[in-house]
Amino acid sequence: MSLLVLIVAVGYMLVDVNFQNEKLFNYAMKIRTPKLIAMFITAFAIGSASIVFQSIINNNIVTPCLLGMNSLYTLIHTLVVFFIGSGSVLATNSNASFVVDLAIMGVVATFIYSYLFKLTKHNILYVLLIGTVLTSFFSSIQSTLIRVMDPNEYDTLLTSLVASFSNVNSEIIVLSVVLLAVIVYALRKEIALLDVITLGKDQAINLGVDYDKCIRKLLLGVTLCIAVATAMVGPISFLGLIIANLSRQLFKTYRHSYLILGTSLFGMIVLIGGQLLVEQVFVYSVPVSVFITVGGGIYFLYLLLNKRR
Template identity: 45%
Template sequence: MRNSMKLAILAIVAAGCCALYLFHELNGSFDYALPRRVLKVLAMVITGFTIAYSTVVFQTITHNRILTPSIMGLDSLYLLLQTVIIFFLGSGHTIIVNKQLNFLISVAVMIVFALLLYKFLFKKGGQQIYFLLLIGIIVGTFFSSISTFFQVLIDPNEFQIVQDRMFASFNNINSDLVWLAVGIVGMVTVYAWRYLRYLDVLSLGREVAINLGVPYDSIVKQMLIIVAIFISISTALVGPITFFGLIVANLSYQFFKTYKHHVLITGAVVMSIIALVGGQWVVERVFTFSTTLSVIINFIGGVYFIYLLLKERKAA
């Protein structure tokens, strides 16, 4: 089966999941329930798009299929930032109350951190996958430890607000925040589209890409900025989903078996929409909110992550 046919089938399934989530048991409540469901679906589409796109690009740049931006510590940084703000400024501060301001500050801080981390990790090039993985785990653990320290000392009433931000949630989404994210993602996507054709060459390696006339350092730097923006937006919008990008990116590689990134990225995005929208419908209708989608994704992703590590070790 050709990849175009596979993409068409996945797109139909994704559209079916969205339609099921939007109209199942709507019971004529078009004025109240439908706008809220549309908002949640839009948030899930944005999250799926940004995570899938950033993960495939990041793995192309690092030349491996295990590392993801989330594993490199961005999720832990987001939780640390929220904890520190509430600990020192309180839950009634403008930065916490004003979700748009909190969103922009979170994205800006995470982008700065990501660029600093990427600069030190990639300036010499040729780093081994396990070294990069070790650095990411150390950074993530360090941020998590500091967050835990402040959470122990924080007021119990304000800890509830921190706890709400520790897990990804699509149930309480601010409409203005979604539209702000749509605007930023739209502008960044238009800018990034021109560089999509370089990814096929970048996957061949630094030396080959340079020999073929690709401005490697410039392209990689701009791709890393785009990755940082996308993963920051998804984390600040719904919360951390550590292993989701790992799942959809590797499923796309296995399903399409091509080097063309416009196919891989599109496939990963459609798969992510199916997983998020369909998974959220199952959580709400089958499990009746007894668990959260992020818990299910992180459990499956953690098992899959261990499998990929063992597979990589066996191949080495």
């Protein structure tokens, strides 16, 4: 599997490159290497978050987008353009935009999945309900602002609301890697306990796991991973559903270390394949998120029908 990902990645980096022209080759590598790194970060963050979230909820057809981070991202960018303008620093500077997105989403995630989780007496269903309500709430506010927004400002806003790997900022990549490394290191003990947590709450408690504390920290880690990926490339709703279920169906194991690795590999394949379609077939006329959304919707229907059988 890792060999297949490597072959696809190398093929993407070398497509349409004239090997007789060393300068052209180096230029193509310089452009596409940051894209590949951004794709790997996105695949790892969304894939691992989806696997952990599905294991916590004990349902393979749910995704972390139920927690409302994608809707919050679009609302933040809409508010910035509506109140400050598309020419402001927060709208034009990708570094400042990334920091603001991550800070707000991190604060909201910490409040919801730490404080409210305690307030609801550690009931995961209540947390899911809160996330669903917040998703509708954020989307309603954004829709209202868009209706009264200047059309020219709205055209500028649309580019930031669609996931894209066309212009990747290398400084954001470095910061994203550091943040993900910190999250993984901070949750290393809870991740190691996932194999036990999937047995159920009673069984995990009997085996000595502080279940409520672990779930609270894992949920916070899931939302922060989604926040990092979304702030870097934009919202990709169905990616986690696709790669998490493909990993579960292929590896057929309860070991989360293998499942997380599998989601990262499948994520790279899906994103590289989608980006190749964007660049070589549709010539940047269609964003990669459209292919993932369409494919994810079809795959979701397949999972529903297959589970019903």
